[in-house]
Amino acid sequence: MLVAAVATLGAGLVQVSSVSTRRQNLSIDTVRALYVAEAALSEAYFAVAQGRGGTLASDTEPAEFGGGFYWVEAEDLPDKQVRLTATGLHGRGKFTLGLVLNRSINRVAAMGVCGLKDVTIGPGAVVDSQVSDGLRGLLGQLLSPLQPSVHTNVRSNGDITIYGPDPLLGGSPTTIRGNVHAGPEGIVDADPSVLVTGAVTSSSRGLTLPTFTIPKLGGSSGNFTFPKGKDEATLAADSYFDTFSIPAGKTVTLQGPMRLRADSLLVGTGARLIIDTTNGPIGIYTLKRTIFEAGSMLDSVVPDPTQCSIFALTPDENDRSLVTLGAKGEFYGMLVAPRALVNIPGDLHMVGSVVAESLYVGPAAQLSYAEDLEEGGYGVKMTPTLISWQILEVPDSPLTRGPGSIDEKLQKLAIPTVPTKDSPLETDVELKYYDNGGVFRVYTGPVAAVPWGNVLRVDRVAWYIGATLQPEQKPSIVIDAVDTMRGTVDAVVKPLG
Amino acid sequence: MFRQLLDTEMDLTLDRIKLALMSASADNVYPQVPAPASESHIDFSTSLGVQGGVHVMGDPERIQWTPATAEKGGVFWTQSLGLPDERQIQWSRNVPILQNLETANERDDNDNGLVDEPGLSLHVEHAEDRELQVFVNLTVSKTDSRGQVVPRSRQVNITCRN
Numbered sequence: 001m002l003v004a005a006v007a008t009l010g011a012g013l014v015q016v017s018s019v020s021t022r023r024q025n026l027s028i029d030t031v032r033a034l035y036v037a038e039a040a041l042s043e044a045y046f047a048v049a050q051g052r053g054g055t056l057a058s059d060t061e062p063a064e065f066g067g068g069f070y071w072v073e074a075e076d077l078p079d080k081q082v083r084l085t086a087t088g089l090h091g092r093g094k095f096t097l098g099l100v101l102n103r104s105i106n107r108v109a110a111m112g113v114c115g116l117k118d119v120t121i122g123p124g125a126v127v128d129s130q131v132s133d134g135l136r137g138l139l140g141q142l143l144s145p146l147q148p149s150v151h152t153n154v155r156s157n158g159d160i161t162i163y164g165p166d167p168l169l170g171g172s173p174t175t176i177r178g179n180v181h182a183g184p185e186g187i188v189d190a191d192p193s194v195l196v197t198g199a200v201t202s203s204s205r206g207l208t209l210p211t212f213t214i215p216k217l218g219g220s221s222g223n224f225t226f227p228k229g230k231d232e233a234t235l236a237a238d239s240y241f242d243t244f245s246i247p248a249g250k251t252v253t254l255q256g257p258m259r260l261r262a263d264s265l266l267v268g269t270g271a272r273l274i275i276d277t278t279n280g281p282i283g284i285y286t287l288k289r290t291i292f293e294a295g296s297m298l299d300s301v302v303p304d305p306t307q308c309s310i311f312a313l314t315p316d317e318n319d320r321s322l323v324t325l326g327a328k329g330e331f332y333g334m335l336v337a338p339r340a341l342v343n344i345p346g347d348l349h350m351v352g353s354v355v356a357e358s359l360y361v362g363p364a365a366q367l368s369y370a371e372d373l374e375e376g377g378y379g380v381k382m383t384p385t386l387i388s389w390q391i392l393e394v395p396d397s398p399l400t401r402g403p404g405s406i407d408e409k410l411q412k413l414a415i416p417t418v419p420t421k422d423s424p425l426e427t428d429v430e431l432k433y434y435d436n437g438g439v440f441r442v443y444t445g446p447v448a449a450v451p452w453g454n455v456l457r458v459d460r461v462a463w464y465i466g467a468t469l470q471p472e473q474k475p476s477i478v479i480d481a482v483d484t485m486r487g488t489v490d491a492v493v494k495p496l497g
Numbered sequence: 498m499f500r501q502l503l504d505t506e507m508d509l510t511l512d513r514i515k516l517a518l519m520s521a522s523a524d525n526v527y528p529q530v531p532a533p534a535s536e537s538h539i540d541f542s543t544s545l546g547v548q549g550g551v552h553v554m555g556d557p558e559r560i561q562w563t564p565a566t567a568e569k570g571g572v573f574w575t576q577s578l579g580l581p582d583e584r585q586i587q588w589s590r591n592v593p594i595l596q597n598l599e600t601a602n603e604r605d606d607n608d609n610g611l612v613d614e615p616g617l618s619l620h621v622e623h624a625e626d627r628e629l630q631v632f633v634n635l636t637v638s639k640t641d642s643r644g645q646v647v648p649r650s651r652q653v654n655i656t657c658r659n
Contacts, residue, residue: 027505027512034516079550100547205623388552389658390520390544 029093032068036088037097040070044084047424048074048101048384051461051473054084056423059397061416062089063423069399069406071423080104080375082384085392089399089406096392104382104473108355109334109373111207112153112178115359116338118186119156121174122346122363123165127152128177130351131371152178152198152369156186156359157206164191172364183207209338209355210381212313213480213489214285216240217261224262226250235260246271246296256280256307263287267327269295275333277307281378284310290337292327298348300332305352306376308333312340313493320357325350332370334377338493353377381476426463426470433458433482458482499641500649503591507637507649510572510589514560514633515655517574520544522554522659523629526621532610532632535618537562539631540578544659552659556580562592562617569593572617572635589637592616597636597648609634609652629657 040056040063048054054074057063062071068090075083077100084099113119113127121127129152154160160182165171174191179198182188188200217240224241227233236255244262246252248270254260257280265286267273273292275282278301290312292298300308310333312323321340325331328347335342335354342356346365353373361367376382394400399409410417431443431450434457443450458479462472483489518526520543527540538561542554557578564570572589593616598607605612611620611634618634633655638648 027508031512077547077550081547081550083547098546100552386659388544388547390546391516 029091030095031093032066032090033088033093033095034097036065036068036070036090037086037095038088039065040072040086040088041084041097041099043420043423044072044074044086045099045101045384046477047426048082048084048103049475049477051470051475051478052424052426052463053465053470054082055425057418059087059395059399061418062399062410063420064417065420066090069410069417081387085395087395087397087400091405091407092403094394094400094406096394098388098390098392099386100388101384101386103384104375104475105385106373106375106377106380106382107210107385108336108380109353109370109377111155111355112353112369113359113361113367114153114155114207114353114355115160115342115357116157116207116209116355117358118158119154119160119359119361121154121160121162121176121361122365123163123174123191124172124364125346125361125366126172126175126177127154127361127367127369128175129369129371151371152176154178154180155203155207156181157183158186159183160186160188160190162188162190162194162196164193167193178369210383212311212336212338212380212493213483214287214311214313214315214493215259215261215283215483215489216487217259246273254282254284256282259283259285261285261287264289265291267292267296267298269293272297272299273327274299274301275308275331276301277304278302281307282309283379284308286310286312286321286323287314288321290321290323290340292325292348294326294345294347296327297329298325298327298331299329303330303332303351305332305334305370305373307378309378309380310335310337311379312337312342314339315493317493323356334373334380336380381480382474383476425465428464430462430464430469430472431455431458432460432472452482452485455482456486457488499639500647503637503639503647503649506589506591507635507651510637511633511635511651511653513574513588514572514635515653517541517543517558517560518631518633518655519658521631521657523657525554525557526629526631526657529621529629530619531622532620533605533612535611535614535620535634537615537617537619539619541657554659560588560617560619562615564594565590567594569638570616589635591637591639593636593638593648595636596634597638597650624656631655631657 044054056072058071062069070088072086080103082101087096164174174194176196180188180200182202217238220240224244232251234253238259240261243264245266248268251272253274256277312321314321323337323340323342325344325348330349333352337356339357341358343360344365345362349366351368352370429447433455435441435454436456460472463470521541525542530536540559545553545555559575559578562570571587573585575585577583596614601613616636620632622630634652636650641647
């Protein structure tokens with residue numbers, strides 16, 4: 001009797017213990033499956049950053065990872081969004097996560113009109129926003145100029161001060177067609193007469209910038225000297241000068257694709273700089289001063305802000321630079337000057353985006369934020385941006401159905417698996433690049449056979465799914481990696497701490 | 498066996514807290530108390546995904562410690578907080594009023610960087626850029642057959658994904 005009672009009790013204890021162990025194992029397996037699914041999302045994010053679709057493996061051929069298995073389904077959504085659904089399986093655990101990404105966002109341009117430390121807007125200034133009608137290319141841009149929009153953001157990590165016109169003297173009202181966001185501890189100080197069409201708030205978090213690189217361009221040619229007896233000059237290839245100065249009465253046309261690097265860029269009164277991006281983009285990199293004197297001229301031939309960027313960058317984080325856009329004219333592009341006092345006195349109509357350390361927009365100046373820059377822009381990292389992360393129901397599949405471990409199911413159903421590196425659908429690539437001699441070339445074939453030793457700079461990438469070539473991309477993750485590996489950039493400007 | 502059940506209760510509770518807060522948006526987590534202070538509850542919303550290009554957040558949720566006796570309470574998860582369809586689920590029954598080895602004396606008795614922290618204590622830390630990390634300290638304790646109180650404590654660190 002006693003033996004039977006003890007045996008029953010013992011059996012009961014063993015049963016309770018094994019239930020508890022099973023619960024723990026299930027919990028451990030589930031947590032492991034969660035981490036496998038997270039790893040799968042990371043792989044898919046990386047694939048999207050490379051310009052691929054994002055689909056990895058499948059439930060009929062899952063990928064192997066850390067003792068578990070996964071697959072990721074990618075679904076393209078409107079507005080260049082992609083939905084990634086990753087299912088991770090480990091032991092008896094199963095977990096599905098969903099991620100929605102913007103395929104590529106220009107985080108720098110998305111800051112709008114920004115002074116990291118402070119922004120001051122003078123009386124009568126107008127800050128608004130424009131967006132193109134979606135037509136791409138030169139003809140479309142020329143036929144359909146940018147249209148007004150209401151999505152401007154004036155931002156700062158500190159204070160934003162906006163002056164209205166003097167009530168005694170009168171004048172046009174200072175107008176911000178959009179939102180004004182001061183920093184977490186900053187304030188927006190606006191005269192009562194100032195018109196702000198959007199919200200006026202303080203942000204809950206500060207703004208941060210990605211790192212920027214400065215191209216080497218083969219070393220400096222000394223100071224730029226204007227050809228004798230001529231009033232006009234054209235630069236149509238990468239150029240590097242200590243000082244690039246345009247004297248009064250002279251005109252220089254920068255003809256893309258090209259990059260100009262100069263310690264100082266000086267455009268004197270009566271001088272003119274023309275930006276011609278008809279055939280390709282233009283990047284202007286300055287390290288010390290960027291001065292357009294009052295009475296100078298700055299003009300963009302093509303009204304496309306995604307094709308030109310001015311970077312006023314100081315490699316030494318203790319240095320500060322000065323940018324004065326005292327020119328007349330219309331400039332389409334980005335101005336990135338995170339360690340500079342940027343002064344836009346008033347005669348220039350700038351269409352694009354501005355990031356400065358301190359930004360001063362003078363009386364009667366007109367700044368138009370170009371929404372097109374959120375999906376484009378020259379010389380900035382375009383990386384996928386997370387919109388939503390969520391836990392989802394595990395989808396029904398032979399591998400997720402019923403009890404048993406994933407290893408048992410794979411064996412029973414005779415389902416093959418693939419290594420992680422072979423999980424993307426895209427295997428072949430079309431790579432457009434400049435070789436070591438600066439010659440533009442196109443490679444088509446397997447990724448593994450890209451002649452990286454002869455690739456100086458990557459221009460564009462397009463992937464094949466089967467025999468179908470996907471749209472061309474400019475994945476900065478690939479371009480930057482090659483730039484860094486080949487040493488074609490010599491300074492990395494870290495974001496402000 | 499006794500200790501195994503205690504460990505299981507703690508692990509399952511922490512896993513549930515972890516999964517709930519992983520889906521939270523850093524913008525909707527409240528209160529955001531940094532160490533050495535901490536709170537015994539946290540309010541948040543989780544992502545419901547993207548509909549029509551817009552990120553949709555769910556109804557407010559709360560994880561909190563609620564006293565049952567003078568010394569002990571439970572961890573509850575409340576869904577649709579303050580709404581007509583509010584519902585509450587208990588995740589743990591054996592959480593003491595204070596963490597193991599902690600006494601209410603305005604000092605960090607157990608040397609974990611927190612002062613007078615409750616049995617379920619939550620504090621946050623802002624990592625780079627947008628990341629918000631929530632640190633959860635949980636103590637689960639029970640009295641064994643010999644009348645001894647057996648505590649189990651663990652900390653998890655959760656990064657809000659949204």
